[in-house]
Amino acid sequence: MNKLSDPNIDLITRLQEMQKEYLVISSITAAFAKVLDKKHFSSVLNQSFKNEFLFNEVIILTAQDNKQQIFYSSMITEEHDNNNSDSLDIYFGQCIQSPEPVVFYLKDFSERKVSIPYFTRGKKLGMHMAIGFFLPPVGDHKNVVFLFYKNFTEFNDRLERILRGISTQLSITVRNVSFSERLDVYESQISNPQKEIKNVKDEERSKEGFNGIIGNSEVIQQIYRQISQVAFSPSNVIIYGETGTGKELIAQAIHELSSSSHHAMIRINCASIPANLIESELFGHEKGSFTGATEQRKGKFEQANGGTVFLDEIGELPLILQGRLLRVLQEKEIERIGGNKTIKVNVRIIAATNRILEKEVAEGRFRSDLFYRLNVFPIHLPALRERKEDIPLLAHYFLEKHHLKTGKKINGFSRKVIHAMCENPWPGNIRELENMVERSILTAKDSIIKEMEFPKGIFPQNKDQEFQIQTLQQVEKEYILKVVEKCNGRISGKHGAAVLLGLPSTTLISKMQKLGIQKGHYFKENE
Template identity: 45%
Template sequence: MANILANEALEKINHEQSVLLQFSNEIAGVRIKADLECAVINVLRDVLDTKLAMIHTFDDDGFGLTPYMSDTSLFKDVMPSHDERVAIKLTIEEPYTARVVSSKEPVVFNVEEELRTTNSLFAQLWKKVGFQNTYAALLRVGNTNVGTLWLLADYLDPAVVKGICSQISMAIANIQANEKLILYKQQLEQENVYLKEQIKTIYNFTEIIGNGPQMQKVYQLMSLVAESNSTVLILGETGTGKELIARAIHNASPRKDKLMIKVNCAAMPANLIESELFGHEKGAFTGATERRIGKFELANNSTLFLDEIGEMPLEAQVKLLRVIQERELERVGGKDTVKVNVRIVAATNRDLEEEVNAGRFRSDLFYRLNVFPILLPPLRERMEDMEALANFFVSKYNKNTGKNITRISPKAMQQLHSYLWPGNVRELEHLIERSVLMTTDNLLREVYLPKKADTQNAPEENIFSKTLEDMERTFIISALKRCKGKISGAGGAAEVLDIPGNTLHSKMKKLDITKADYFS
């Protein structure tokens, strides 16, 4: 009798080792979740004659658990009930999970006994499936909890279940580590692209040129908000330097050691905005061949610059608002929640209040973004900075082109002061670049301005409250200011107004225009 019992024990040990060896061989080369799921389901079916009820994995906070994989064929006859249970967000405080987490050995729940004592939703589901027992075990690698394993069967050897758990734990840990490496690789690749873009454009905060009263107000606002985490909304016409201001705010913030991520909302197709901002999982849509992290994750613990925010479609605005409010997101096609710590700096050349009234921009998103607005003045309102800006761009393009232009002629400077600049500083830079290329010696004699100044973007005057004489007086004073008080000759107000110098003198006398009016 003793020999028979010894042989039975030996056969049991050999069977356990055989099962574990076969399972080990099945998952040895597994590198992705889909392959592991296939291996686990096959081994449980072929070797243990059971099916996988569920594997949950722990969230990053170690408190919540998320469904990781299951054999849905086990629940084919009770799918509505199964889906309802899966939708329940589990934590380590859920009674069954708490028992599993606190136990060093697999836990066996007798279905009938659980129905009598708790009649829980989970026990009701187990009863519908039709097995006598539920086997559960903690998946653990070293001192780290990886997840929980749940099996339904009439009988399973707890020792075999424990051995399988050990191997599944290691496989899941390896897959998760591999997924993180892929994400880090993508992040490094994308950061490398941004760094190359920055090097290409040679961002330097000395490029914020101007010391006039208008820019001093901007600098003061920047200094007040830079060190906080508050959302900033930069407003201003096209070409006023909104991105430079955004980068300066980031560079002066506690987040400056990480790269500021820029998103041009106007350049993204409407059907791809969500994927670009929040990322997507593999297979989320046609062409999604691998998991991709979005700009929000890339900007975690840094600053996200949303340029041209006024161009964002309404459907994308809803999802953006949720992420800004909740500080968490879900990738397209994914179920996991990703927490993010991102500071938002947005910019637009649109009047967002007008867009809200017109129904093209959500009011709740506008209020969320309009925490600390900074309005950048157009170039025509800061003409005192013109000389410094022009000299800066001449120096910049001297280096780029190998020229040695040392100064700008008075005539060229008068041209710059007399132009309306609908394209603002960006237009000035491009015209200076062209003029530098056209210059053959060390004096920039002429700026190649457009033949007809675009007055469409000029500020509108309330013409209905003024007489014709008042309007003429205002227009002449404006021209004199732009020409720095020069009346006649090249670059003078008479040339700008296309009238003889004597005629302008007569009009000034008639309209009582004195130096105090245009030198104030």
């Protein structure tokens, strides 16, 4: 048996190295993703993170509105910890401007020249060099990590790739820990029934959230992670969620974190544009192409070239236009109505819907080929009732947003109202909560909102009557049966149920057998 040629050996070696790097990145990212307080953060930073980068000391600086402060330091004690600044220092700014890690040789800085506390302290502790790296920003928070070394070392490509791979999660974790610290203060107020609930400082509360998204629950943190994972890629995204859950806000966050954020994000509500106008709205038209077309007009896809198109309520798009949209995705080109010129466009599609698109496909209202093109990276937004721990944060955010325009000074909510909001099911989700807070500001008689009148009928008389509880197996069995019936009993092939369900036919047959689905369930006896 011949030995592998040298190129093959090199390729296998490189693949093995890439796999090891991926495992390291996954391990450190997973460790940071579980962090919610500074003590846990310090533990992860000084274990798995330090084991990989072998630094002696570490400092993380954070800045917001050009106000800089030390978020974490392993070498600056409390007497040295007064390092807040109303402006960014030159070295912090240098890291922000650099796409690569910046190397600082501390011997080059004299005491007179260096008034930067963390460099001064590093020199006194015997550090010879520092590596500064700008982490991806989260909202308007900018973070830079400095790794200090006593011995001169080479920060090689492998370390840079690992640092870059974990940088987004590290930045999110810094944000989460900061948020959690302020949340602890707020929760301590809630736990004291003798006190009315006060707001966290306006300037702090108004800056909360991940790119404008408010929440710190586990389910919403998973959404933050998904946004971070997909933002830097050109992949298409579908955002699923009930009405009022904030689907457009998620789309905006993905766009702002993407490499095309300097281009426009064009929004289109497929449900609000009349069917006879939507084609012109999307693809544009030439002068004289139809009655009323008095001039040439560029469509939304041309306007968004190089950027993002957000298609809200994609499930409402007429079938005939779904085919044209599919061409845009496949060929990356359009034609204006009445024109014969092909126009190349490069846009990223983010779609949103409150429908179950798989069901729409099964019932023939949505093209399966378009569905698979769009459904590259699905994000499922939780309803507000599934993230109740975020309700107090959202309520105070909306309180600050609306109380100024009413001219009334409202300081917060009573504990009774906070409890009532957390128990409310909120069928209209975040949009309904915002409307209720605004209404309560208008009707408030004191500086504290002590009453909130919820719409009548919002609480069902008997919650058990809302739906019949079924096991997941029952739900899955019923859904598969409906799809198979829709396909006239056909399992495999081009028009079979397996294609609609996105499964290999052998997998679907095996699943049907496990669920006890037999031919008699979907074929009539006379067939």
